[in-house]
Amino acid sequence: MTQGSAPPLLSLxxxxxxxxxxxxxxxxxxEIRAGEVVAVMGDSGAGKSTLVKVIAAVEPSDGGAFSWKGREVQLTRPQHSQNLGISAVYQNLSLCDNLDVVGNVFLGGELRRFGVLDELEMGRRTRALLDTLSIRIPDARAPVASLPSDQRQIVAIARALLREPDLLLLDEPTQAMSTQQTNKFLDMIERLRDRGLGILFISHTMGDIKAVADRVAVLRLGRNNGVFNVHTASQEMITSAITGATDHAVAHRATE
Known part of the structure; x- marks a missing residue:
């Protein structure tokens, strides 16, 4: 995990x-730093998905302050977040089943040459992006509707990474995956972190959190209820914060 004296990518x-x-x-x-995976856990209704939408500015906050790389910023429209270098992948993925992989990766950002879609260049870039993720989708021209759940998730992430973001927001990305699919996905997350991305990873699965996260922030009833160093905090400690057995667990806040 990259720490040092540099300010966090994002501070709320x-x-x-x-x-x-x-x-x-x-x-x-x-706070989320470059080269760090910060997990967010909490029961249903804790505010996890709302937090992602607030950071992505699809549901702008009603108050509070945001800083990006040490500079205060306003996040009131999705374009604000995108321009800073924030990309999000939501639970519903927002994929178009009738389009192929390439069409979904470039959806809304299609390349044109002499006024027509540059299918060759979009296909080349899509395959190159998938190669950098070390994820194989046999046919980039296959309709997304025909893909299994893990490959659909990868398509959504490839679209998010097309803009070369500094911060990637992932809302329950392994929810519909098998154990084997999840392990491959977590390996990919580690590679993205090693490339210097900051990653916010929402999950309800403790095993996934322990495998890939550096810190875990617990939300309970829409409030902070502790930030823990994943490598030193016990599963019981984190679970107690999630259930409310330990209330406002600031004593266990991870040291930076």
Missing amino acids: RGVVKSFGAVRALTDIDL
Whole structure:
């Protein structure tokens, strides 16, 4: 994990988000650094997916402060996050089943040459991107609807990585994967971290968190309930923060 004196890629301070009378996030603090995987855990309704959407600015926060590489920024529109270098992959993946792999990777950012789609260049870039992920999809021209769940997830991640982001947000990426598929996926996450990406990884599976994360932030009822060093904190300690047996577990906050 890359630490040093460089400021975090992204810092959140006192971030809040409400939907009508329902407070989804309250006073959220979080830091993510380059070359680091930060996991987020919590029960259903804890605010995990809302946190991803707030950072990606598809659901802008109602208050709080954001800093990007030490500079305060506004995240009020998705373009703001994208321009900074933040890409997100959501649970629903937002793939078009009727398009092939290449079409989905370049969806909304198609390349044109002399006014027509440059299918050759998009295909070349898609295959090169998949090669860098060390993930094999046999036919990049296959309809996405025909792909298994792990390959569909890879297509969504390839689209997110096309912009060469500094920070990748992943919301429950292994939820529909088999054990073998998950292991390959976690290997890919480690390779992305080794390349210097910051990764926010939402998961409900402790084994996945222990395998790939550096720190885990626990949300409970939309609030911070501890940030733990994955390598030193016990599974019981993290679980207690998730269930609320340990309340506001700041005593176990990971040291930077």
